Amino acid sequence: MVLKDKILIRLNATRNVNSFHDIDPTHAAIGCVGCHGGNSAVDAPDDTTAFRIAHDGLTRDPSAIGEGGCSGGSCHAGIVHRNETSIHSQLWGEKAHVALRNGYDSFEACPANIQDGYTADCSSCHTTCGQCHVSRPHAAGGGFLEQRVGYSHKFIKTPSEENVCTACHGSRVGDDWNANQERVPGNLPDVHNQYGYTCLDCHTEDLHGEGPSDAEYKSRYEVKDLPQCVDCHQADRDDNLFHREHWPNEDVTDGVDLSCFTCHSQQYNNCNTCHAGSWQSEYEADNSGEYRVYPQFKIGKNPYYAQTGHPHSNAEWITVRHIPVSADAYIAWGVNVMPNYNGMETWKYTSPHNIQRWTERTLVDSAWAESTNQPYTANNCNDACHMHGNIGALLPRKLDLYLVDENMQSDITGDDLSNEIPANVLTSLGPVAGDNYCNACH
């Protein structure tokens, strides 16, 4: 979209939309200059001169200015203050991982070269009040949320997921949720999407954060009140053999605990670029939107399993996604090799937003999709997931489902990623070469 269309306030006299007051009378009372600064109206001999005078001292995004922005007066002070320390604004998880890999306890403990490098290269996903409630986030191209008469520059309390949520959470959540056929061919949209649910139907946690305590988050998966499948599906606990055997409850005595995603998600995007090797040049050239992503599905071990107090500790087996960082990714910041590169996995805990009831792992018998009383058979387990069952024979092809060290020695894209093996000791099943099949799972 060209700049003109992004900033054009569409009025229409025949529809009684004659000014910004008719679009948003509450905020119009403050006036354009009241928020943005600059000068209006301007007496000038020509358009460009008028432009320069009008924009002298103008602030493009007044909501980026703490006290002077949306929290000015008593209008939105509470929510703005909470948002200032939210994970959306501060990216606490990303900062924690940068610190960890560089050998520091916290981001604040990192030296200036790392903090400055992070700010310059990594923090572009910061949003402001206005970049969600008036325009699309700058990182996603900006422009008013709505491009129609009566709505351009309107403050929208609940913006659409397309303009805001998946504008930033695109290649993982967005492609999964909408089944982007260019990235994940053959996938179906998430079943919740197919039934008309939106992001906010599940994500009922306050996206503006809880307050200063949010700074303690080391990962987005630590955020309190993130949605869990069992919030709605607890009633399904005993409805079939697989659920009874594998329900994630930190209790292995009733069967191995699997995350719901290991059975009910489809293939999802993995990445081999940005932070891997020549990530900087690729990133700079990437404004065309070409990320080097590929669809894959891998089951691994949950690094948070049985971790006291962690919200995602119930499942021992989880889906893992390749989100790589090369050891020299921060060389431009003066860090030749990350001193604690192996301290954080690169095949990470992931929650693909592409849930289906029937997947390659759950629809072992096609008759199940048509019948509610089609019986299970002894071979159903090893037909889809397990390497062996009652028949006892090894079925090595099932290895494709699992993250093993050999995956990293010869990545699907042809790259040798064996230097990532030590970093993934918590999520990988380990090597399976030779006679090590049993140890991989048991």
Place this chain on the structure above:
Amino acid sequence: MRLTKLYMLSLVLLWAVIISSCDAINPAEDENLLDYSCEGCHSSGAMLAGVIDELGLEPVDDGHEAPG
């Protein structure tokens, strides 16, 4: 005959709905909107296009698909 009238009436109604849904690009007719006021300029597509073109304001970086 009655059906024909109903058909014609439907067409007229459909046309009216379509026309009223169009987003005019240069609609500012309020005399209170001065040419060089914020709203005067930002509600004029022709004005914005002219200034953007003359000053070369079109950004090179139009954002990128975020990897989140």
